[in-house]
Amino acid sequence: MVNRSKVTIHDIASRAGVGVGTVSRVLNDHPNVSPKAKAAVRAAIAELGYRPSSAAKTLRTNRTHVLGFITDTIASTPYAGQITRGAQATAWQYGKILLLVNSEGDVTLENAAVETMLDRQVEGIIYATMYHRAVTPPASIKAVPSVLLDCFDVEHALPSVVPDDRRGGYRATEILIERGHRRIGYLNQEDPIVARTLRMEGCRAALADHGIAFDDALVAYGNSDPDGGYAAMRDLLGRGVSLTAVFCFNDRMAMGAYDAIREYGLKVPRDIAVIGYDNQELIAASLRPSLSTMELPHYAMGVWAVRYLLEEQPPSTNGPIQAKLECPFVERQSL
Amino acid sequence: MVNRSKVTIHDIASRAGVGVGTVSRVLNDHPNVSPKAKAAVRAAIAELGYRPSSAAKTLRTNRTHVLGFITDTIASTPYAGQITRGAQATAWQYGKILLLVNSEGDVTLENAAVETMLDRQVEGIIYATMYHRAVTPPASIKAVPSVLLDCFDVEHALPSVVPDDRRGGYRATEILIERGHRRIGYLNQEDPIVARTLRMEGCRAALADHGIAFDDALVAYGNSDPDGGYAAMRDLLGRGVSLTAVFCFNDRMAMGAYDAIREYGLKVPRDIAVIGYDNQELIAASLRPSLSTMELPHYAMGVWAVRYLLEEQPPSTNGPIQAKLECPFVERQSL
Numbered sequence: 194m195v196n197r198s199k200v201t202i203h204d205i206a207s208r209a210g211v212g213v214g215t216v217s218r219v220l221n222d223h224p225n226v227s228p229k230a231k232a233a234v235r236a237a238i239a240e241l242g243y244r245p246s247s248a249a250k251t252l253r254t255n256r257t258h259v260l261g262f263i264t265d266t267i268a269s270t271p272y273a274g275q276i277t278r279g280a281q282a283t284a285w286q287y288g289k290i291l292l293l294v295n296s297e298g299d300v301t302l303e304n305a306a307v308e309t310m311l312d313r314q315v316e317g318i319i320y321a322t323m324y325h326r327a328v329t330p331p332a333s334i335k336a337v338p339s340v341l342l343d344c345f346d347v348e349h350a351l352p353s354v355v356p357d358d359r360r361g362g363y364r365a366t367e368i369l370i371e372r373g374h375r376r377i378g379y380l381n382q383e384d385p386i387v388a389r390t391l392r393m394e395g396c397r398a399a400l401a402d403h404g405i406a407f408d409d410a411l412v413a414y415g416n417s418d419p420d421g422g423y424a425a426m427r428d429l430l431g432r433g434v435s436l437t438a439v440f441c442f443n444d445r446m447a448m449g450a451y452d453a454i455r456e457y458g459l460k461v462p463r464d465i466a467v468i469g470y471d472n473q474e475l476i477a478a479s480l481r482p483s484l485s486t487m488e489l490p491h492y493a494m495g496v497w498a499v500r501y502l503l504e505e506q507p508p509s510t511n512g513p514i515q516a517k518l519e520c521p522f523v524e525r526q527s528l
Numbered sequence: 529m530v531n532r533s534k535v536t537i538h539d540i541a542s543r544a545g546v547g548v549g550t551v552s553r554v555l556n557d558h559p560n561v562s563p564k565a566k567a568a569v570r571a572a573i574a575e576l577g578y579r580p581s582s583a584a585k586t587l588r589t590n591r592t593h594v595l596g597f598i599t600d601t602i603a604s605t606p607y608a609g610q611i612t613r614g615a616q617a618t619a620w621q622y623g624k625i626l627l628l629v630n631s632e633g634d635v636t637l638e639n640a641a642v643e644t645m646l647d648r649q650v651e652g653i654i655y656a657t658m659y660h661r662a663v664t665p666p667a668s669i670k671a672v673p674s675v676l677l678d679c680f681d682v683e684h685a686l687p688s689v690v691p692d693d694r695r696g697g698y699r700a701t702e703i704l705i706e707r708g709h710r711r712i713g714y715l716n717q718e719d720p721i722v723a724r725t726l727r728m729e730g731c732r733a734a735l736a737d738h739g740i741a742f743d744d745a746l747v748a749y750g751n752s753d754p755d756g757g758y759a760a761m762r763d764l765l766g767r768g769v770s771l772t773a774v775f776c777f778n779d780r781m782a783m784g785a786y787d788a789i790r791e792y793g794l795k796v797p798r799d800i801a802v803i804g805y806d807n808q809e810l811i812a813a814s815l816r817p818s819l820s821t822m823e824l825p826h827y828a829m830g831v832w833a834v835r836y837l838l839e840e841q842p843p844s845t846n847g848p849i850q851a852k853l854e855c856p857f858v859e860r861q862s863l
Contacts, residue, residue, distance in 0.1 A: 204549065240560050241549075242671060258644075259644060266613075267603070268602070268603035268609060268612045268628060268630070269609040269610065269612040269613035269616065270609050270809075271605075271606030271607070271609060271808075271809055271810050272606070274601075274603060274604040274605050274606060274609075275604065277603045277604040277630050278601075278604035278630075278632065281604065281630050281631075281632060282632070285634065285637050290629060290637070290640055290641055290644045291629065291630070292627045292628070292629060292644070293603060293627070293628040293629065293630065294625060294626065294627060294628065295603070295612055295613075295616050295626070295628065296616075297613065297616060297617070299620065302620050302625070305625055306625055309593075309625045309627070313648050418814065419814035419816075420814070423816070445810070445814070448814060449814070452816045473606075473810070474605075474606055475606050475780070475810045475811060476810060479753065479755070479780070479783060479784070481754075481758070
């Protein structure tokens with residue numbers, strides 16, 4: 194294979210039988226070139242497979258039409274792919290290509306990825322994580338307009354967009370209360386991640402606003418997966434806790450909760466209403482009965498981040514914007 | 529005596545009495561080479577025992593350490609992310625960055641992505657799809673070493689790596705037979721995609737090799753999702769078909785089949801053994817009982833494709849390699 198980058202404008206000039214200056218004028222769409230010379234140069238370019246270096250092209254247009262997208266595991270895990278989809282679709286609407294690097298959280302790779310993107314003069318960088326959390330992104334991303342997606346830096350030094358998990362926890366609880374539930378179980382994940390803290394704050398606020406006391410006996414913990422949800426639900430049922438509904442930290446825990454509820458001879462939603470969180474593509478609509486849940490706004494965050502980079506922003510007096518997007522309620526058959 | 533491993537295209541050019549550009553055009557099957565020059569270059573290549581792939585490496589004096597990875601929807605859907613993970617991990621072992629574009633199958637975007645990658649002088653391009661199928665990739669990917677991943681072009685003009693779906697279908701059926709099953713149901717997906725065809729070929733071969741007649745009454749069709757599996761399983765059970773095991777086209781269909789089996793008051797695996805396909809992260813291990821399945825070699829295909837681009841290849845006499853990777857059996861509790 195020939196590396197076409199080795200073809201120079203000297204090769205083009207020689208092949209076309211013209212001077213280097215003529216080649217350069219053709220490449221730059223300069224008007225002062227004879228049609229014959231222009232045709233000869235273009236033929237030589239095609240024959241030799243010449244590609245002007247990206248740097249030279251950028252110097253001419255000042256725009257690369259490329260955005261960088263750095264993620265930990267979004268491209269390699271089944272959890273948040275809609276972020277990519279929303280960002281990609283929006284970038285393409287603006288005529289921009291999204292170049293993505295999936296670092297698996299490897300800091301050295303992440304730094305190398307940013308360097309690679311900056312070398313290639315991306316117009317902006319989106320730094321995205323698979324779940325809502327605090328991050329310390331490579332400092333070098335500040336060399337171009339950049340935005341954090343589904344994450345934030347603790348100093349709020351960079352603009353960010355995250356799900357409004359507090360409001361989502363509030364709404365999920367309120368929806369159960371509106372349907373007459375007073376004894377609501379919580380299947381919580383063990384790790385005190387941001388989403389757990391915010392959703393529980395929302396739950397407690399909703400209960401308080403409706404005059405219902407929070408009862409610690411209604412909370413059980415487990416891994417944030419079906420086995421964890423199964424164990425936590427069995428824990429609640431095994432303790433004989435009286436409840437008519439359960440709010441699961443995520444749809445995966447709800448999947449396990451369904452199995453536990455079934456093993457106790459109970460039915461969803463007749464005996465226990467279940468609400469999940471995430472609207473995880475492969476699970477929520479596929480469970481029987483299908484699962485009502487609060488959707489993580491993955492697609493919407495992808496759209497937001499690209500628009501933020503490409504559209505003029507109003508001046509901010511309070512530091513970089515920290516956007517929180519709503520987690521919409523998706524109603525199915527489990528309530 | 530020339531050391532074969534050190535032969536460069538300069539040696540070829542010198543031996544053939546032509547310029548280096550002519551050698552590269554011959555190597556690239558460029559049309560604009562005189563028959564005489566072409567014959568001289570080919571004679572020199574044969575005499576010197578020259579290997580084009582090492583030439584590609586030698587020519588790449590100005591390496592970018594970047595590989596391009598173009599996919600339809602791998603980065604945005606929950607189905608095949610391990611491809612990205614395998615490719616990424618392997619590229620990084622070689623000190624290469626994988627720049628990924630997720631095109632959502634948009635041909636214009638795909639072409640623009642290839643142009644962007646070539647402008648940025650990627651050392652090679654991987655063109656990957658979310659499921660095993662025939663594709664027509666942008667012709668321009670041939671400008672650099674390139675390989676198809678989880679797909680193939682019908683002319684086999686490009687190297688490719690795909691799952692060995694025929695062998696997987698054979699093994700799945702054989703495993704059921706080895707455990708004493710003779711009446712095996714097939715929950716098949718409706719669309720006659722490559723994987724369905726190959727897996728069914730494998731099934732039939734395994735049955736034949738064990739002297740079991742194929743019975744059309746044991747096959748039911750549905751969408752390749754839990755609802756489709758549920759409907760197809762209810763179809764089989766509703767028809768009163770006698771069976772002791774069922775082979776599902778994928779884990780998602782198996783998920784629905786579980787629900788149908790349960791609704792008929794039957795138990796997995798006591799009454800009906802179930803085997804899936806894919807080893808879909810979010811489903812197979814999470815079902816209760818956990819699902820035995822044939823794993824799609826997503827990670828291994830990612831590894832293979834990157835190694836193919838970055839390691840010296842033995843000369844091929846039969847055109848570009850068309851690799852088929854094994855789909856390993858993952859045993860859990862549904863058999």
